[in-house]
């Protein structure tokens with residue numbers, strides 16, 4: 001009688017152990033990403049290079065930039081509405097793998113001042129950054145301007161602010177919060193402040209940052225939690241290239257479709273700043289494309 005009892009204990013212990021191990025393993029399973037960049041070849045021309053990367057979810061954050069509830073440009077606002085649902089699905093998948101989510105609704109974080117996610121960002125202990133964070137002000141946060149020692153001019157002319165509507169929209173303060181389609185889970189954080197973001201990352205030992213949101217030619221490059229500053233501070237940042245949009249009016253140089261303009265800015269990022277990948281690497285599904293882009297056959 002003794003042996004079967006011992007065997008039962010062993011079996012139970014084994015099952016418990018494998019359940020625990022299995023759970024731990026699923027949280028630690030690396031995310032497999034195909035990173036695309038443009039590297040300068042010997043002849044001085046850029047060529048597209050793809051590299052496989054495996055990132056530990058626990059060492060990775062996903063930053064969502066300026067997915068506001070409204071925008072002064074009607075077309076831009078409609079594209080955010082279209083993007084928000086698929087982006088929320090991607091965020092849920094990433095969060096489920098153990099990635100830390102930081103929501104960045106720039107200039108309107110006060111909407112969330114009483115939430116635990118906003119308080120979490122404020123409470124993160126101060127972490128010294130590699131170099132001083134940008135002190136320039138623009139559009140309600142600090143700003144990292146283009147770096148001529150590193151990057152060429154943007155490939156699109158956005159000097160008119162990029163409204164691509166038939167009847168031009170008037171610039172106004174339109175947004176009040178992040179679009180409600182994107183869920184903010186208990187364990188997420190909310191900030192639009194560079195120091196707070198670096199504090200949150202340091203607190204968790206996070207070295208990899210994935211970034212998505214709008215608009216790539218402006219805030220996804222220039223905000224204090226965004227590409228330029230993350231690169232300057234030595235973070236391993238990558239852009240999710242199908243989960244972004246630009247402010248670009250095809251009536252301006254280089255006189256291409258709005259979506260071609262976005263592709264050109266993605267190229268710019270891949271040349272001068274960081275690699276990109278597709279959200280399908282996280283979701284296991286299809287990459288996102290705007291319906292207007294799909295119907296134009298591009």
Ligand SMILES: [Zn+2]
Pocket residue numbers: 072073074075076163164165167168169
């Ligand atoms: Zn517009």
